Amino acid sequence: MRRFVVPAAGALALLLLGLSYAATLESIPPEAKVQIRGGAWFGNVDGDILVEEAGIGTEVDLEGDLGIDGETSPEIQVNFRPWSKLIVGLGYRKLDYSGTNVLTRDIEFGGTTYTTGVDVDSDMQLAFYDIDLRHAIIQIANSEICWGVGVSIVDLDVSVEGDPGGGTVKETESAIVPLPGLALGARLQPLDLVYARAEARGVYAGSTGHIVDAEAAVGANLTRYFSIEGGYRIFDFGVDVGDVDASMTFDGAFVSASAQF
Numbered sequence: 001m002r003r004f005v006v007p008a009a010g011a012l013a014l015l016l017l018g019l020s021y022a023a024t025l026e027s028i029p030p031e032a033k034v035q036i037r038g039g040a041w042f043g044n045v046d047g048d049i050l051v052e053e054a055g056i057g058t059e060v061d062l063e064g065d066l067g068i069d070g071e072t073s074p075e076i077q078v079n080f081r082p083w084s085k086l087i088v089g090l091g092y093r094k095l096d097y098s099g100t101n102v103l104t105r106d107i108e109f110g111g112t113t114y115t116t117g118v119d120v121d122s123d124m125q126l127a128f129y130d131i132d133l134r135h136a137i138i139q140i141a142n143s144e145i146c147w148g149v150g151v152s153i154v155d156l157d158v159s160v161e162g163d164p165g166g167g168t169v170k171e172t173e174s175a176i177v178p179l180p181g182l183a184l185g186a187r188l189q190p191l192d193l194v195y196a197r198a199e200a201r202g203v204y205a206g207s208t209g210h211i212v213d214a215e216a217a218v219g220a221n222l223t224r225y226f227s228i229e230g231g232y233r234i235f236d237f238g239v240d241v242g243d244v245d246a247s248m249t250f251d252g253a254f255v256s257a258s259a260q261f
Helices: 008-017
Strands: 002-005 034-051 059-061 071-083 086-102 107-109 112-114 119-140 143-162 169-188 194-204 209-221 226-241 244-260
Touching: 034 086, 034 226, 086 143, 112 143, 143 209, 143 226, 143 244, 169 209, 169 226, 169 244, 194 226, 209 244
Parallel strands: 002 169
Antiparallel strands: 034 059, 034 071, 034 244, 071 086, 086 119, 107 112, 119 143, 143 169, 169 194, 194 209, 209 226, 226 244
């Protein structure tokens, strides 16, 4: 297994020179000091991954070649509001997918050639560790509009296992990539019980990778301290580090619950 890490100096340069990624620009209610949000995302996945060895590899389709399909993924976000218009956010999102398929073509993955007709088992994990700083540019009662900067650290692990002839071979590749970016979001609460929020964010780090993330949700404040919501998210992700070049799109509904105090 090889793990590729963008050097710390390069990551810092990206952070200082670029606009950064606001992980989950969910607007914490203006009257709250701390918000803890947890939920599940029912995401479908479509995309491809290329893992080379000595410059040789096949662009592999996640669903068509490896049988990887949608799964339910957990996520958690903790927001702190030290001042009325300043929000500090810490986020974690885990995408864990697996698949089994019979190959209909030869593929080259990590230095191993898996031939047509071979049964392959595949696993893919994507973990996102997010730190962001947000500022409320407009606040009216319990509604507000925020913009944010921060960084998302992406940890990608993918493996393919099968018998190309002569015994089972498992190839595993990993990459850790920090991606900076910018986000804008709004929370509207015309009534005490009901609120709506929407957000869009983008991350671009040149040839290293990108993230484009957009979602909208409607929620209900069951009490002053507890709320629930449901919505829809579209998430496009790409990374090109070392021998790993991946491009993926995830979309689907999500539900979550929040405690704020």
